[in-house]
Amino acid sequence: MKERAVLVTTLHRGVFFGYAKETKGKTIKLRSARCCIYWPASTKGFLGLASDGPLDGAKVGPAADIELRDITLVAECTPAAVAAWEKSPWAR
Amino acid sequence: MGALIQETLPSWTNGSGSGYGSGSGYGYGSGSGYGYGYGYGYGSGSGYGSGYGSGSGDGYGDGSGDGYGSGDGYGDGSYWRSCIKYFAARWLPMQRKRLAELKRAKAKIAYWRSDSEGRPANGGRADPVKPGDIQREKGPLQLCNKGTLHATLLPPKWKGERWWIVALKGEVVGDDDKYGALEREIIGECL
Secondary structure, eight states, rough: OOEEEEEEETSSEEEEEEEEOOOSSSOOOOOOEEEEEEEEEGOSSHHHHHHHHTTOOOEEEEOOOEOSSSEEEEEEEEEEHHHHHHHHOOOH | OEEEEEEOOOGGGTOOOOOEEEEEOEEEEEEEEEEEEOOOOOSSOOOOOOEEEEESSEEEEEEEEESOOOOEEOOOHHHHHHHHHHHTTOOOHHHHOOOHHHHHTTTEEEEEEEOSSSSSSSOOOOOOOOOOOEEEEOOOTTTTTTOOEEBSSSSSGSSSSEEEEEEEEESSSSEEEEEEEEEEEEEEEEE
């Protein structure tokens, strides 16, 4: 199964970016997952993180391989968003 | 944005952005009125509104909000637990060795946030910390208690300019949100 770049939200205030092969189940394994701690209003809602990625002022955690539970939404990310996520430094 | 693969918006995405409300009342005599407001939209954060009225009997209010505010999230404990090795990779070898020792000793490895000087940022007083410091309290061991040292696996929930990886030793109480113990060792900073 082809790996895709996705934005995943959880019931526990988690907003994650990462790469997943399987996205239909109750749990999702994300490779190189990054948590968005804060996104500015210019993102125009959290789905802007899937369309444009983190913008200036966003705070993003470091990358880790994780398994997420209590999934509420999975959205495919655009190439522009992927590039923005990948170049965002870890920020408190 | 690409296609939505699953979509059940979490409740915390409602009410993001900004909401406001107002209320007013009028009339004679005494009484009370009320109003309300609300915000809604996508993205986390919070929207709210409130209103009140006074006067005889009735007051009203309304509110509105939008979904384009800023937002924040905490992630979850498993994510931040997984990030510890990312931060440890930037430490000195002796710090990584100490982390491994503390893990073997079953210490609770978690995060603690301080102010810019390394002092507590979420209540309490203490000297500035540095890697290798060991802090002790006399108890009682009780979360949010003055005599207890704390740590978390949800660091974005707490205040503090600097993030540290710490080990809680001995009896540990609490959950990913907040742990408490009577001994805390500062292992290294999250840089």
